[in-house]
Amino acid sequence: MPAALMPKEEVLDRLTRVFREYGYDGASIARLSAATGLGKASLYHYFKGGKQEMAGAVLAHVGSKFSALVIAPLKQHVDPERRLRTMTYGLNEFYDQGGASCTLDLFGFGSAGELFQPQLKGSIHRFRNALAEVIRAAGFDHNKAETRAEDAIVTIQGALVLGRATGETSVFQRVLKDLPERLLRPA
Amino acid sequence: MPAALMPKEEVLDRLTRVFREYGYDGASIARLSAATGLGKASLYHYFKGGKQEMAGAVLAHVGSKFSALVIAPLKQHVDPERRLRTMTYGLNEFYDQGGASCTLDLFGFGSAGELFQPQLKGSIHRFRNALAEVIRAAGFDHNKAETRAEDAIVTIQGALVLGRATGETSVFQRVLKDLPERLLRPA
DNA sequence: GTCTATAAGCAGATAGAC
DNA sequence: GTCTATCTGCTTATAGAC
Secondary structure, X not given: OOOOOOXXXXXXXXXXXXXXXXXXXXXXXXXXXXXXXXXXXXXXXXXXXXXXXXXXXXHHHHHHHHHHHHHHHHOOOOOHHHHHHHHHHHHHHHOHHHOOOOHHHHOOOHHHHHHHXXXXXXXXXHHHHHHHHHHHHOOOOHHHHHHHHHHHHHHHHHHHHHHHHHOOOHHHHHHHHHHHHHHHOOO | OOOOOOOHHHHHXXXXXXXXXXXXXXXXXXXXXXXXXXXXXXHHHHOOOHHHHHHHHXXXXXXXXXXXXXXXXXXXXXXXXXXXXHHHHHHHHHOHHHOOOOHHHHOOOHHHHHHHHHHHHHHHHHHHHHHHHHHHHOXXXXXXXXHHHHHHHHXXXXXXXXXXXXXXXXXXXXXXXXXXXXXXOOO
């Protein structure tokens, strides 16, 4: 395979930015082309399945970044509070300090919803399980841990929605700061 | 003004359903036409400003339904716990038991975001103020009330996002059930 | 692997008959 | 007030040269 002008990693980063800003339907090939600097035909050379395959690749790319930044810290061999604190740093970076949208949100409706719901469901499942295990490690029972883990995801998603609607990132910042204590405080 | 074949109220309800299911960019005129049973030209007769005006009218329509179902209960002359409980019934209906998306979410990005952010911001502001006043009436100070009100909105939005991504409404139902107690419990 | 040029179809929007 | 027919431009996607 001959070298491309731009590493696929970089291409995916740029595609991701467009999908996250405009959503699936709003991310036109023209915009994706401009953002990558590649002509439309070059994009179709990379992704023979067209826009749908681009979105799928973006989803996988985003998923692997999320694993590295957010899931991995939850599996470290340190105390629960420390794991959750490290995770919040990862979340802060992953969501660009609260200024980025989540693909869980943007790919969950309309044409994208029909195509990608199974993947979204899987991502949520993995995140909730990793969170719940940390909370169990802190001494909470299975049900309590599952519920708190779910609440954490709800809170993160909600804060991102609010931040986007208001144009402010302060809600996300506050929520992130309080998250570890909230997940571990006595019932 | 001669009578129309369908009351504008009914037209707005149907437009709302499409915008809430597909988002702004995904809601094509063809779909809006099919959902209302009106030809494209008839839609443009109602809304001379085109799709942008349709979305604006939908936003206003949704806003007034939200006022009646959710804000009004918060201003009743009964105890705070009762006001919040009644509000959750309104939320349940407004969001179709958790199966409907929120325009705060769907109109917050892409082309819609640029057009409607001010209105979204206003809606959030009104909801948060109404919630905070009830929480203050229960004896909490201004800051605590504001924070809890904001958390409530975050939680509702997040639960809707999660519900859409997983195709389940159980998260929304649980969150709604716990909301009054959570907003009023001792600090 | 990248490009220019172009195809085919759908988008939003309008004209004008009834 | 509603319709059919139509316009223009943008959409996704492809062909084929370099």
